[in-house]
Amino acid sequence: MIAETGHFALILALGIAIIQMVLPLYGSRRDDPQLMAVAVPAAQAQFLLVALAFVALMTAYVTSDFSILNVYENSSSAKPLLYKISGVWGNHEGSMVLWVLILALFGAGVATYGRNLPRSLQANVLSVQGAIGVAFLLFIITTSNPFVRLDPAPFEGQGFNPVLQDPALAIHPPFLYAGYVGFSMAFSFAIAALIDGRIDAAWARWVRPWTLAAWMCLTIGIALGSWWAYYELGWGGFWFWDPVENASFMPWLSGTALLHSALVMEKRDALKIWTILLAIITFSLSLVGTFLVRSGVLTSVHAFAVDPARGVFILGIMAVFIGGALALFAWRAPLLRQGGIFAPISREGALVFNNLILVTACAAVFVGTLYPLALESVSNEKISVGPPFFNYTFVPLVLPLLLAVPLGPFLAWKRGDLYAVAQRLMVAAVIALAAIVIVFAIQGRGPWLAPLGIGLGVWLIAGAASELAYRAKLFQASAAETWRRFIHLPRSSFGTALAHAGVGLSVIGIVATTAWRTEDITAMKPGETTEIAGYRLVFDGVSERAGPNYDEQLASFHVFRGDSEITELHPTKRQFTIEGSATTEAAIYNAWGGDLYAVLGDPLENGAYSVRVYFNPLVRLIWIGAVVMFLGGGLSLFDRRLRVGAPKRAAAAQGRLADAK
Amino acid sequence: MTRKQRRSVLIGGCMAVLAVAVGLVLFALSDSIVFFYSPSEVMAKELAPGQRFRLGGLVEDGSVERNRGTTVKFVITDKAKDLPVTYTGVLPDLFREGQGVVAEGMLGPDGVFQADKVLAKHDENYMPPEVAAKLKEQGLWEGPEQVSRETEPSKVN
Amino acid sequence: MLWIIFLCLTAAVLLALLRPLFGGGGEEPGRDAANAQVYRDQLKEIDSDRDRGLIGEAEAKAARLEIERRLLATMDADQNVAAARSGSPVWMAVAVAVALPLIVLGFYLTYGSPQLPDQPLLVRLQQPVDEQNVAELIARVEAGLKRKPNDGQGWAVIAPVYISVRRFDQGLEAYRKAIRLLGPRPDLLAGYGEALVFANDGAVDPQAREILERAVADDPTLVKPRILLAYSDEQAGNYQRAVARWRELKSLVKNDERWAPLVERRIASAEAKLDGSSPPKGPVRQSAGGPNAGDVEAAQNMSPDARKQMIETMVGRLAQRLEQNGDDLDGWLKLVRSYAVLDRKDDARTALAKAKAQFSDQPAALQRLNSLASELGISS
Known part of the structure; x- marks a missing residue:
């Protein structure tokens, strides 16, 4: 009964989404307030029903109701509760329901909190959201239905892919989807503006927080995925430029650009058309990501062709939404009023530069991700575009952006003064140079570029700190005055500084671990010792152990630094009986300055095991940086002030310059 | 301005x-x-040593030698041509004789493929897509439904 | 109950959706009013920023100027906010109220399974076993075996269950696995041999015979394989050996009510055959009344005409018996097959139709009849 109620609720949600798509739009065309008003209860009801369906599915997972095919295929009664729950979205069907749930949640948010929006804007936005809902609900119900039943029901499920049975991966998809789907708000607002042919004052005020929230979720989602890959896949790498990773990275790049251009639009009423286009592109990339991951096209273009129902459906959704949106853009964008003007050297100019680089870098990733697919479908030639491609393209493209990041917040709106900015950043520059020199001096080996990379990260952090210091008039006013100014700084300033510093932290982590990682692969017998990065590992041997739903071989290492024992490491290999597959669990010790990372390999002859040990210097900064970015976004999000960019008149700018001197 | x-x-x-x-x-x-080749294509194209490519096929039965520390030697075959491979490191969980595998690296001067990366995904029935496609072209493999846990490697013939 | 929930959900949703259609006009701000409000808020914000010293006087002034300009622009724009047109779209409401349930019902009836209850595992495992149908039991064991394919005991348990539901191929496979994993235990061999016989429509072929013999040799107390072997001797016309086997059995099953009467009857029947006299009449229910292997062997020694006549007589006898007591599926199957072999297609069809009428309420029986019909290439 619960299962069938959930199924019915999902279908009812589809019916409502159809009404939500049609009536409000028709109402706004006819300027009929009653029809437009239908959008609000429709969006709310749609959310409640999808939530009901989701809860029903989750109940089935928790109670191991194997009369549901989806539960049978992706769960087992022996699985721990956490993974029974996360199993709901650990498979294709369930994850699509989660996708739609988040979509409906955002729609309900606009319906509930958007009462001060102009009526026709709200109606159009919800109508577009309804259309996206229709597309994906239809997709779920007709091609990926999670409520298909089994009769008679088996008594045991087929289990859940063991590598996915992991806490980080349990919460990775919800964040990722909140990110993907959050960009649908920007998309819906963009389409609504195009339909109306005008952009209301409230437009950017609404779009930016939604985009920010989505961006935050995507940041954390990507970081969790990378963290998971780092410790679960046993390769010690944090980013593989894998198409699945790129699928989430592309919307992140263009979403970051959108975030900044929406800032310009909100504060300065400029870059309107570009922002709208960017909103469309960002959500389109989210759809592309969904398509890449969900259609099976990545496994092989041929696999996609063999069972094309799902792939073709998502391809259709993409064609309709992306094609339709771009066509609408081409048709209606000329109607939009152009915004304010600004000089190339100005805050706006800096943000345009940011956008330009991010979008270009995103395009490079796009080419690298889709080129093999395109080539295979055209010429049947198989290639792989691996990390070298992205190192040659993406890295050089973003370097100038990273160099320029600290400059942006110092530049005044409308017209800025690069010379004055340079002066204010002098301290940060000195710190960064010092960092380069010190690192260069102490690095025993490693590429000469590495100190420069570390310097870049330091430059980002010091630059972010300089901005706060400057705004609080540190060393220019009394300590009390500085403190008063500091705590009264708008939260968004802290947000910006934190987010930029987070980028710096990640850069340092990436550079350090790429340049100075050490790796040792040896055959070890019990009692033997290996050394890495000043640590000594003594291998005690391997013992067998039974877990809740697996058997494992547990290796023991005693780790010494100097003469004192620091810790024990227990890398394992697990065999999951129900799923019939094995995983490698790395053991990681978070030592000073980096991670000691041990992986147990295959048994060799005469009782030896092959053992792989890494030392990954500063690798955790990568994810700490992402968390800091997330926090920065959160601070900015909860800054409830309206954002007005106060432009400087030429005279004012001169005056400020005099002050600084 | x-x-x-x-x-x-x-x-x-x-x-x-x-x-x-x-x-x-x-x-x-x-x-x-990086291009993807099967052993037959490597022979046919006469690739020069030092050029990076991916080599895919099945791990020949009985060809895996692990006796020299962590360096593993094995033979990748597409049932028409064989190519010896050396690799130093820990092989993926699902590396097995008779199973599909993709190795990335370059040919050494001695004609042995020196791999620095060996891929096999974390799925019992997984055949790396390139391998599956190549083997299908040669009629050696039918599709995922036929690769079950009990399929003996020899049945692939 | 389920449909009441569906009805309530749909009704609640329709109520919520249609309310705005009958509600009053909008009290919400018009478009320009909303925009103007945003600008006014922004002006307030600038003032408070200036008061807190976050922006200078000159900047505040410049910002105010720009926002006031925008504010003015909204004022200039179309002043008359269109009065809320209440076209009272009753037809729209009706359309929604009709279309929504129809669409939803259409989809649900296509994809839903309203007849199936929830089956949470805990509840199912608490149900007593005998309340569950065999298919569920099989599913339960199968699931366990999927997890532990090397559990020989599991295969040994499920094999006879497969046979009992006539899934012979799986039953044979299960016996083979059990024997491989547990070794050639006599009980398993006995079961395997029995399964081979059943799978072969009751005929004991040499392979089955060999396996049964081996089972009996390993464990002389086994009853079923001995019975089968004795039958097979009778089938082969070797009454002497059959009688010997039945006598051995008699001492084995002396106190077993299930088997003793059967063995007594078979001894009598086989001895009668051995003596050449007809078997004693009585409530003897042959497992598959009709021409048995012994008759066929006898027939082979006759001239073709005589043989044909004899067969026809026997078939006639069978038909007669079935006319009187039709509740014997195997008999009907045999009759249909015999007619077909004798090339009397019309009679075969008639018999098939009669059998189908007889077993019209038993799907399993009908299925067997139909599969026989398609095997023989006749249709009723």
Whole structure:
């Protein structure tokens, strides 16, 4: 009964989404307030029903109701509760329901909190959201239905892919989807503006927080995925430029650009058309990501062709939404009023530069991700575009952006003064140079570029700190005055500084671990010792152990630094009986300055095991940086002030310059 | 600056960045993409030692030698031609004799493929897609439904 | 109950959706009013920023100027906010109220399974076993075996269950696995041999015979394989050996009520055959009344005409018996097959139709009849 109620609720949600798509739009065309008003209860009801369906599915997972095919295929009664729950979205069907749930949640948010929006804007936005809902609900119900039943029901499920049975991966998809789907708000607002042919004052005020929230979720989602890959896949790498990773990275790049251009639009009423286009592109990339991951096209273009129902459906959704949106853009964008003007050297100019680089870098990733697919479908030639491609393209493209990041917040709106900015950043520059020199001096080996990379990260952090210091008039006013100014700084300033510093932290982590990682692969017998990065590992041997739903071989290492024992490491290999597959669990010790990372390999002859040990210097900064970015976004999000960019008149700018001197 | 000048600066900047980007992408595509070959294709193309490529096929039965520390020797075959491979490191969980595998690396002067990466995904029935496609072309493999846990490697013939 | 929930959900949703259609006009701000409000808020914000010293006086002034300009622009724009047109779209409401349930019902009836209850595992495992149908039991064991394919005991348990539901191929496979994993235990061999016989429509072929013999040799107390072997001797016309086997059995099953009467009857029947006299009449229910292997062997020694006549007589006898007591599926199957072999297609069809009428309420029986019909290439 619960299962069938959930199924019915999902279908009812589809019916409502159809009404939500049609009536409000028709109402706004006819300027009929009653029809437009239908959008609000429709969006709310749609959310409640999808939530009901989701809860029903989750109940089935928790109670191991194997009369549901989806539960049978992706769960087992022996699985721990956490993974029974996360199993709901650990498979294709369930994850699509989660996708739609988040979509409906955002729609309900606009319906509930958007009462001060102009009526026709709200109606159009919800109508577009309804259309996206229709597309994906239809997709779920007709091609990926999670409520298909089994009769008679088996008594045991087929289990859940063991590598996915992991806490980080349990919460990775919800964040990722909140990110993907959050960009649908920007998309819906963009389409609504195009339909109306005008952009209301409230437009950017609404779009930016939604985009920010989505961006935050995507940041954390990507970081969790990378963290998971780092410790679960046993390769010690944090980013593989894998198409699945790129699928989430592309919307992140263009979403970051959108975030900044929406800032310009909100504060300065400029870059309107570009922002709208960017909103469309960002959500389109989210759809592309969904398509890449969900259609099976990545496994092989041929696999996609063999069972094309799902792939073709998502391809259709993409064609309709992306094609339709771009066509609408081409048709209606000329109607939009152009915004304010600004000089190339100005805050706006800096943000345009940011956008330009991010979008270009995103395009490079796009080419690298889709080129093999395109080539295979055209010429049947198989290639792989691996990390070298992205190192040659993406890295050089973003370097100038990273160099320029600290400059942006110092530049005044409308017209800025690069010379004055340079002066204010002098301290940060000195710190960064010092960092380069010190690192260069102490690095025993490693590429000469590495100190420069570390310097870049330091430059980002010091630059972010300089901005706060400057705004609080540190060393220019009394300590009390500085403190008063500091705590009264708008939260968004802290947000910006934190987010930029987070980028710096990640850069340092990436550079350090790429340049100075050490790796040792040896055959070890019990009692033997290996050394890495000043640590000594003594291998005690391997013992067998039974877990809740697996058997494992547990290796023991005693780790010494100097003469004192620091810790024990227990890398394992697990065999999951129900799923019939094995995983490698790395053991990681978070030592000073980096991670000691041990992986147990295959048994060799005469009782030896092959053992792989890494030392990954500063690798955790990568994810700490992402968390800091997330926090920065959160601070900015909860800054409830309206954002007005106060432009400087030429005279004012001169005056400020005099002050600084 | 007039509005027109500003706009031309803006457009000029965009063009410059885009030109750089296109240049980088073209350079990287010509230089860093890795082709995928089966042993037969490697023989037919007479690839020069030192050129990176991915080699895919089945791990020949009984060919895996692990006796020299962590260096593993095995033979990748597409049932028409064989190619010996050496690899130093920990093999993936699902590396098995008779199963599909993709190795990335280059040919050494002695004609042995020196792999620095060996891929096999975390799925019992997984056949790396390139391998599956190549084997299908040669009629050696039918599809995922036929690779079950009990399929004996010899049945692949 | 389920449909009441569906009805309530749909009704609640329709109520919520249609309310705005009958509600009053909008009290919400018009478009320009909303925009103007945003600008006014922004002006307030600038003032408070200036008061807190976050922006200078000159900047505040410049910002105010720009926002006031925008504010003015909204004022200039179309002043008359269109009065809320209440076209009272009753037809729209009706359309929604009709279309929504129809669409939803259409989809649900296509994809839903309203007849199936929830089956949470805990509840199912608490149900007593005998309340569950065999298919569920099989599913339960199968699931366990999927997890532990090397559990020989599991295969040994499920094998006879497969046979009992006539899934012979799986039953044979299960016996083979059990024997491989547990070794050739006599009980398993006995079961395997029995399964081979059943799978072969009751005929004991040499392979089955060999396996049964081996089972009996390993464990002389086994009853079923001995019975089968004795039958097979009778089938082969070797009454002497059959009688010997039945006598051995008699001492084995002396106190077993299930088997003793059967063995007594078979001894009598086989001895009668051995003596050449007809078997004693009585409530003897042959497992598959009709021409048995012994008759066929006898027939082979006759001239073709005589043989044909004899067969026809026997078939006639069978038909007669079935006319009187039709509740014997195997008999009907045999009759249909015999007619077909004798090339009397019309009679075969008639018999098939009669059998189908007889077993019209038993799907399993009908299925067997139909599969026989398609095997023989006749249709009723």
